[in-house]
Amino acid sequence: xxxxxxxxxxxxxxxxxxxxxxxxxxxxxxxxxxxxxxxxxxxxxxxxxxxxxxxxxxxxxxxxxxxxxxxxxxxxxxxxxxxxxxxxxxxxxxxxxxxxxxxxxxxxxxxxxxxxxxxxxxxxxxxxxxxxxxxxxxxxxxxxxxxxxxxxxxxxxxxxxxxxxxxxxxxxxxxxxxxxxxxxxxxxxxxxxxxxxxxxxxxxxxxxxxxxxxxxxxxxxxxxxxxxxxxxxxxxxxxxxxxxxxxxxxxxxxxxxxxxxxxxxxxxxxxxxxxxxxxxxxxxxxxxxxxxxxxxxxxxxxxxxxxxxxxxxxxxxxxxxxxxxxxxxxxxxxxxxxxxxxxxxxxxxxxxxxxxxxxxxxxxxxxxxxxxxxxxxxxxxxxxxxxxxxxxxxxxxxxxxxxxxxxxxxxxxxxxxxxxxxxxxxxxxxxxxxxxxxxxxxxxxxxxxxxxxxxxxxxxxxxxxxxxxxxxxxxxxxxxxxxxxxxxxxxxxxxxxxxxxxxxxxxxxxxxxxxxxxxxxxxxxxxxxxxxxxxxxxxxxxxxxxxxxxxxxxxxxxxxxxxxxxxxxxxxxxxxxxxxxxxxxxxxxxxxxxxxxxxxxxxxxxxxxxxxxxxxxxxxxxxxxxxxxxxxxxxxxxxxxxxxxxxxxxxxxxxxxxxxxxxxxxxxxxxxxxxxxxxxxxxxxxxxxxxxxxxxxxxxxxxxxxxxxxxxxxxxxxxxxxxxxxxxxxxxxxxxxxxxxxxxxxxxxxxxxxxxxxxxxxxxxxxxxxxxxxxxxxxxxxxxxxxxxxxxxxxxxxxxxxxxxxxxxxxxxxxxxxxxxxxxxxxxxxxxxxxxxxxxxxxxxxxxxxxxxxxxxxxxxxxxxxxxxxxxxxxxxxxxxxxxxxx
Ligand SMILES: Nc1nc2c(c(=O)[nH]1)N[C@H]1C(S)=C(S)[C@@H](COP(=O)(O)OP(=O)(O)OC[C@H]3O[C@@H](n4cnc5c(=O)[nH]c(N)nc54)[C@H](O)[C@@H]3O)O[C@H]1N2
Ligand SMILES: Nc1nc2c(c(=O)[nH]1)N[C@H]1C(S)=C(S)[C@@H](COP(=O)(O)OP(=O)(O)OC[C@H]3O[C@@H](n4cnc5c(=O)[nH]c(N)nc54)[C@H](O)[C@@H]3O)O[C@H]1N2
Ligand code: SF4
Ligand SMILES: [Mo]
Numbered sequence: 040x041x042x043x044x045x046x047x048x049x050x051x052x053x054x055x056x057x058x059x060x061x062x063x064x065x066x067x068x069x070x071x072x073x074x075x076x077x078x079x080x081x082x083x084x085x086x087x088x089x090x091x092x093x094x095x096x097x098x099x100x101x102x103x104x105x106x107x108x109x110x111x112x113x114x115x116x117x118x119x120x121x122x123x124x125x126x127x128x129x130x131x132x133x134x135x136x137x138x139x140x141x142x143x144x145x146x147x148x149x150x151x152x153x154x155x156x157x158x159x160x161x162x163x164x165x166x167x168x169x170x171x172x173x174x175x176x177x178x179x180x181x182x183x184x185x186x187x188x189x190x191x192x193x194x195x196x197x198x199x200x201x202x203x204x205x206x207x208x209x210x211x212x213x214x215x216x217x218x219x220x221x222x223x224x225x226x227x228x229x230x231x232x233x234x235x236x237x238x239x240x241x242x243x244x245x246x247x248x249x250x251x252x253x254x255x256x257x258x259x260x261x262x263x264x265x266x267x268x269x270x271x272x273x274x275x276x277x278x279x280x281x282x283x284x285x286x287x288x289x290x291x292x293x294x295x296x297x298x299x300x301x302x303x304x305x306x307x308x309x310x311x312x313x314x315x316x317x318x319x320x321x322x323x324x325x326x327x328x329x330x331x332x333x334x335x336x337x338x339x340x341x342x343x344x345x346x347x348x349x350x351x352x353x354x355x356x357x358x359x360x361x362x363x364x365x366x367x368x369x370x371x372x373x374x375x376x377x378x379x380x381x382x383x384x385x386x387x388x389x390x391x392x393x394x395x396x397x398x399x400x401x402x403x404x405x406x407x408x409x410x411x412x413x414x415x416x417x418x419x420x421x422x423x424x425x426x427x428x429x430x431x432x433x434x435x436x437x438x439x440x441x442x443x444x445x446x447x448x449x450x451x452x453x454x455x456x457x458x459x460x461x462x463x464x465x466x467x468x469x470x471x472x473x474x475x476x477x478x479x480x481x482x483x484x485x486x487x488x489x490x491x492x493x494x495x496x497x498x499x500x501x502x503x504x505x506x507x508x509x510x511x512x513x514x515x516x517x518x519x520x521x522x523x524x525x526x527x528x529x530x531x532x533x534x535x536x537x538x539x540x541x542x543x544x545x546x547x548x549x550x551x552x553x554x555x556x557x558x559x560x561x562x563x564x565x566x567x568x569x570x571x572x573x574x575x576x577x578x579x580x581x582x583x584x585x586x587x588x589x590x591x592x593x594x595x596x597x598x599x600x601x602x603x604x605x606x607x608x609x610x611x612x613x614x615x616x617x618x619x620x621x622x623x624x625x626x627x628x629x630x631x632x633x634x635x636x637x638x639x640x641x642x643x644x645x646x647x648x649x650x651x652x653x654x655x656x657x658x659x660x661x662x663x664x665x666x667x668x669x670x671x672x673x674x675x676x677x678x679x680x681x682x683x684x685x686x687x688x689x690x691x692x693x694x695x696x697x698x699x700x701x702x703x704x705x706x707x708x709x710x711x712x713x714x715x716x717x718x719x720x721x722x723x724x725x726x727x728x729x730x731x732x733x734x735x736x737x738x739x740x741x742x743x744x745x746x747x748x749x750x751x752x753x754x755x756x757x758x759x760x761x762x763x764x765x766x767x768x769x770x771x772x773x774x775x776x777x778x779x780x781x782x783x784x785x786x787x788x789x790x791x792x793x794x795x796x797x798x799x800x801x802x803x804x805x806x807x808x809x810x811x812x813x814x815x816x817x818x819x820x821x822x823x824x825x826x827x828x829x830x831x832x833x834x835x836x837x838x839x840x841x842x843x844x845x846x847x848x849x850x851x852x853x854x855x856x857x858x859x860x861x862x863x864x865x866x867x868x869x870x871x872x873x874x875x876x877x878x879x880x881x882x883x884x885x886x887x888x889x890x891x892x893x894x895x896x897x898x899x900x901x902x903x904x905x906x907x908x909x910x911x912x913x914x915x916x917x918x919x920x921x922x923x924x925x926x
Pocket of ligand 4: 175
């Protein structure tokens with residue numbers, strides 16, 4: 040922070056559930072300098088690559104800035120009238136079952152609260168669901184089964200004071216990077232053991248003392264076997280079990296059935312028996328153990344049972360709610376927890392209350408609600424199936440992109456086209472959902488413009504504060520909901536003027552007739568005045584009125600929220616098979632995330648830094664499967680399932696499990712030609728939570744070949760390639776980039792619509808080899824370029840990305856065009872360190888030049904010295920050069 044910027048605004052990162060504090064210093068030109076907040080207890084000043092790059096995502100390019108009706112700009116009044124009329128008409132003609140709203144864990148608590156209240160209390164419809172259904176709902180269901188409430192018992196500090204960390208189905212090194220770095224720092228000091236349970240090798244498993252590459256879906260067997268092993272080793276906490284829990288004997292008996300012997304466990308999990316034993320020994324011997332889990336657990340046909348099997352071993356050892364121990368659900372989105380607090384899931388009501396008669400009555404009185412929903416509504420997958428059948432006729436989508444992120448995404452996209460009323464509240468003007476026929480488009484305030492609170496994985500409520508003016512006609516989502524409510528005649532109940540007023544109401548509901556009966560209570564925050572709310576510091580719940588708590592953990596001494604106030608062991612079912620195998624789809628498609636992109640790339644896609652790490656959609660495959668399918672590393676493949684297809688760059692890696700494919704979820708029709716991975720995913724859901732099994736869809740893979748590949752980039756716009764081409768967009772520092780593969784040379788004029796006759800064009804053509812390299816200069820500066828040839832051109836791509844707008848020497852141009860690479864040194868290769876922009880070639884050179892560990896590489900190149908997310912990759916490069924890595 041420079042001295043000239045005395046007043047940074049304290050806010051919270053809009054990405055993952057770690058919930059890092061951010062200091063944003065606006066530059067008065069629509070941008071801001073971004074730094075980690077040293078005082079925020081999530082990150083103490085650190086940010087990961089995505090958080091650090093937030094300043095690069097603030098441009099208004101692509102934003103939806105005005106309401107639209109039928110593709111035409113409209114006033115807010117007209118648009119809101121249209122929304123209100125549409126819902127009123129649908130309700131009158133078809134009843135509350137025909138209306139729905141689909142929300143997001145990226146909304147603020149205030150937005151979420153307002154939407155939930157309108158639908159469940161005033162329209163009488165519980166068809167209120169959220170993308171958290173795809174994200175955290177198995178954890179919610181698992182918590183409620185075992186604890187009687189959706190409670191995360193522990194805190195981040197426990198991750199630093201544990202002696203054993205078990206990460207199940209979590210790639211925290213990439214998905215919760217700052218928290219992961221906190222774990223690693225504490226581990227360096229304390230010698231914490233790290234076990235990673237994940238079918239594939241990841242940046243997270245690379246650091247582990249023990250990696251168990253489990254067969255997809257077998258976690259319940261592994262943890263049942265652990266329960267048995269703990270019993271047999273005498274490692275249970277019998278007193279805790281007796282005093283605070285029910286159902287142990289039945290759960291243990293079931294565990295014996297699922298895991299009759301060590302060999303049976305090893306076989307079911309596809310693991311070496313010795314590795315399983317090593318894990319069991321470590322777990323049995325280490326009291327301070329935290330088991331962290333994320334989507335490899337939740338997104339499963341058996342997600343709730345996986346959670347149950349994990350909770351069972353913590354209940355059985357009394358390792359819960361105490362310093363350094365407990366089960367810990369890592370939440371995905373910035374406000375996954377806030378959404379659960381307001382009751383944004385179709386099967387919850389509000390403030391951690393359900394659809395029991397007493398709760399319905401209580402919430403109705405609190406809201407003064409005329410038309411309460413009395414039973415759970417449809418969960419996301421069912422909701423969109425009902426839309427497809429024409430049963431739901433009016434839908435409002437807010438802050439999520441279901442046409443890309445739901446299973447069977449192509450079918451979902453088709454279903455959206457059938458709605459009578461389709462409203463989208465969005466930050467951006469174009470995405471797969473908006474383009475699926477949204478008639479009314481409402482411009483929502485984005486991060487940096489909106490104000491409210493979010494809750495992170497450890498139940499800590501932090502403020503997101505605005506530091507930019509609202510652009511165009513963009514307005515906060517809670518405001519749009521309140522305006523629609525007023526038009527439907529509910530002005531008294533939706534008369535808020537500020538987000539602080541919404542928050543106070545939400546806080547008051549949490550404490551209303553609570554008296555300790557419900558875990559979620561933030562009554563202490565229900566009388567904040569505007570100033571207190573503006574200045575609210577990160578606050579962990581519970582925050583009961585008048586009760587100062589020294590410990591914010593739960594359940595060390597029982598006190599569960601079940602009717603008996605005892606914890607419940609769960610009898611987990613045998614492994615669910617998901618979709619049955621069929622011969623045409625012999626593999627299982629696993630899907631997930633990469634380090635530097637966030638979901639459908641609406642924000643991270645704007646950052647050139649973040650586009651440099653993995654710029655293309657890809658599929659990972661084991662060498663044996665690749666051989667069998669005839670696909671090669673660096674080539675292309677078409678991956679198909681019974682529901683859809685995608686064409687992806689192939690990465691052959693030993694880190695893949697045989698029989699499994701892995702593809703990232705980030706590319707959509709906005710950013711790539713054929714990479715909507717959600718289109719392939721089956722709609723199998725967990726029986727308790729309704730969460731889709733996004734990690735194991737039966738799939739097939741076959742090679743695809745293109746005669747040519749290459750890239751184009753330009754300071755101005757890039758035109759389209761022919762529809763048969765494969766392409767992916769990747770932002771470049773001074774313009775736009777396009778990586779592509781095709782059968783015949785692209786048409787230059789179509790690709791560069793901004794080209795002018797006065798541009799100086801230097802071209803190299805080798806028609807025999809199909810090579811064409813063009814550099815275009817305007818006023819002596821590189822304005823655009825096109826490289827096409829039979830081979831990949833990664834080196835030139837990485838090199839030239841940074842050169843748009845630059846002046847190149849004659850020698851540089853000659854070498855680039857003739858040889859396809861830069862004269863000044865190595866082809867830099869892919870970017871490794873996004874924070875400091877250090878490419879692989881530079882790090883390779885440093886290692887060859889004598890840098891023997893990550894510290895030396897950092898000193899020489901700065902790589903790995905900011906967020907640390909690339910350290911695993913640097914370590915791998917050190918190992919590959921056979922120089923011992925000591926860090
Ligand atoms: N960079 C980045 N970070 C993010 C996000 C992002 O988009 N980008 N999104 C955020 C959100 S919303 C979420 S929900 C989180 C998700 O965070 P994670 O859950 O850590 O991420 P995923 O990549 O979805 O899946 C985690 C791992 O589960 C493994 N897995 C698959 N099947 C199984 C199985 O049967 N058993 C086990 N044990 N493991 C399995 C996968 O191989 C994968 O490595 O990340 C958050 N953070
Ligand atoms: N195959 C497969 N599918 C998955 C997953 C997987 O691992 N595999 N993971 C699932 C998980 S865990 C998640 S969380 C989902 C994520 O999937 P989505 O929620 O569909 O993805 P996002 O790209 O985050 O979409 C958010 C949208 O909301 C907009 N937006 C952001 N902030 C605001 C706001 O304040 N107001 C409004 N009105 N709009 C806003 C953005 O512009 C963007 O278009 O994907 C799920 N789908
Ligand atoms: S770990 Fe990264 S993405 Fe997650 S909240 Fe922190 S800075 Fe944001
Ligand atoms: Mo998520």
